[in-house]
Amino acid sequence: MSSQAKIGLTALTTLVISSMIGSGIFSLPQNMAEVAGSQALLIGWLITGIGIIFLGISFACLAKLRPDLDGGIYTYAREGFGGLMGFFSAWGYWLCTTIGIVGYLVVAFEAVGTFTDTPDAVLFGKGNTFAAFVGESAVAWLIYWLVARGIKEAAGVNLVATFVKVFPLMVFIGLAAYFFRSDIFMADWSGATLATPEQPDVGIMSQVKNTMLITLWVFTGIEGAAVLSKYARRREDVGRATVLGVVLVLLMYVAITVLAQGILPRADIAAMANPSMAGVLAYMVGGWGKVLISVCLIVSVLSSYLSWTLYATEIPHLGAKNGAFPKSFIRLNANGVPHGSLLFTTLTVQLCLFLVWQTGNSYSTLLMVSTSMILIPYLLIGAYLLKLALAGNLSAKYKFIGAAATLYALWIVYAAGTEYLLFSVLLYLPGALLYLHSQHRFHGRLKLQGFEKIILLILAVLAVPAFYQLYG
Template sequence: MSKDADEQKLPLTTLTAMVVGGMVGAGVFSIPRNFAQATGIYGALIAWAIAGAGMLMLAFVFQTLANRKPDLDAGVYAYARAGFGPYVGFFSAFGYWASACVGNVSYWILIKSTLGAFLPVLGQGNTVVAVAISSAGVWAFHFLVLRGVREAAAINKIVTIAKVVPLLLFLVLTIFFLKPDVFVANLWGGSAGDYGNLFEQVKSTMLVTVFVFLGIEGASNYSRLAQRREDVGIATVSGFLGVLALFASVSILSYGILPRTELAQLRQPSVGGVLEAAVGHWGAVFIGAGVIVSVLGAYLAWTLMAAEVLSVAAKRQDMPAFLAHENANQVPSSALLMTTLLIQVVLVATLFSDDAFTFALSLCSHLSLIPYFLSAAFALMLVFRKETYEKDPGDLGKDAIIAILATVYTIFLLFAGGTKFLLLGFIIYAPGTILYYITRKELGKQLFTPAEWILFGVAVVGCLVGIHGLVTGYITI
């Protein structure tokens, strides 16, 4: 191995920062309001328990696959392809990439919305001025990443530390200023003892928890750059557990500062409103600065992930060959350019949306669930086939339980989100198949197998139904 190649290898601390950096972004700063609109403390505790258990199973899935399939690079894409063929692999790679791009747009909207509290010209983040400033930022990050994966990842590690500090201070201050009477009054989201309503409250928080945990697969996506293969699994699980504790604490402690009705009406980022109620206006300003640092760090992490997955898909001949090109710094420059261009297009489109931020978050979450589901299903497939378990059959039972729970959890979330985002997802997936067509033509290979024709047909029908829904107003964005 050359010295330059060895220098590109990422240590455990950097891999863990990729996981934490991917998850600690916009979502955590919106938690108090989002949870208060749906439930009280009891419902929040149940929701975090369910989401934590489900996402922990996914973390274990990524850990298991990283150890049992060390030859598979780029995480979610590679697992889907290995388990279900090239077209499903393309679906996973394309959907994951589109999800990252849509999520990145939401980051810029939140930054400008945060600044909009002080600079009215930025509004809610989707005014002409806000989009122009965001566009400049998008291209600045593009040229930063072109300098090298390791350099960008090292910057992300520094940013991750910087953005966690304001949240830790938030926890300390909310504990100090917590009002026991307010906390007790917020125990139930509705009438005390109304367990039926409690179930509905928990259900309504599920997609909120999905968004805040997006990025759990961050280390798996860079498995080929890890100094030690086992570090991928360690980084995934340890990073997740730390983030879960942070997110749950932010949501629960907020209930001890303001009544639930007031929490539900806070301006986003609502963490700033909670701290302002506790310590004064400087709290909102302090959190606002933290939001900007946090979101820029998450943007960097997701840009790296998106370009990496698209590039590896091209190298595996499931995307057009031009996307596999790398520059002298080993950065997938063509994939990065395509990523930046899509972000730019969606950013401009937010000018015509009434609630661009919420819509972007919801669509981002749903697009990510399909790659997650395929990864869990691949782990389940390995168990049923007993593949890679020849030397240690004793792990079969444990891994089977993990894979089943992770698969059921992701299926539940796909349907919990409703048909709206399933159809909107097909509107993105079906046209994206054009890239797959170009790839197969380049290779001179058969376009689809019979099963893949069926999948393509489902995507086309879903796309047409979704477009019809948008035209008739049945689906709104």
């Protein structure tokens, strides 16, 4: 690739920002207000800011240290910790992106509902009604049809989509800074109004822990620059773009959530329908603010949906080449698209949409489930960098970065709590069966190391309390 065709720092940074900004940011005020007061909000963002920057730098370091490895999250985990952990990383990332895609559709149709629904006639509700299910399914299969024909986002489309995402955020931040009142922000400093008869004492650290999955969710996509590292004009731009993109997005996230709690009481924001940014902006400027945010959310979600479908399709395709997924995922159609993987992903999206409709689950539930599945993949990124640094006796900076990213990922696993960790066990179980089946078909036998058998045994044991939690 010629140097003119390669990606410079500005374009690479834009790609990082675009990959992280999807639907989550438009719902952040409500998501955070639902679980934390002002003090916990600031502490949560401080922890996330430091941890996510180290995670981003870890991706950049691995791209520099192991430029021979393609596939990012899956390949790093397989190279560092064996085939089974590589598969679990790929499976967790695939489920995160797939369930995230479902969340995109649900919140988009919830936004459409703000224009169509009335107290007497609810059409789309929280994106979980029958009408929403039909509309979401139609979009899912339209994207399937487009991707199957090799349709991908061009750089120009990505640039326009990024502007559409960022412009309303800047408008919101500017107006919120003008309308901000410190007395409203400080009124629920400790989050005392979060107390309920069932949970009368909600401590600060408990609130901080409850923000962790939300803050991690909105940074999913941080790996964008590392994935595209081979296209970078200069290798050092990968780290710069990742850190610059993360810092800029972090500043936007912090500004939006902090300023929102200085506009309206925390409890009022927590009770809002999503996209809650629309409700807060409408309070400040009237109906046009709600329209602006809702329209921009829909455009943002649809542009991100295509990218995330491509990610979700690529991971099983790469895994199939190493026997981690069925061989049918390897084959490409006439347009160079791994059709088996694409169809598998779209059918999974369809099943999840059906379950959302039947159970009445909302975007917030999907957010938590999706983020719980990215915990293992991100943990293995920091751990692999730390392993490389220790095994190769690399400079202290690599050891420090790897250790910091690993500790942050471990903290997130702890903060997620047993409920979501046990639920993720149930989602990893069918993946383990798929892996064993694929291994047998690919190699004619099961190729498992001793520690991998122990991991599968632990997973089987944890399945007992996981099923009890679900059905008990």
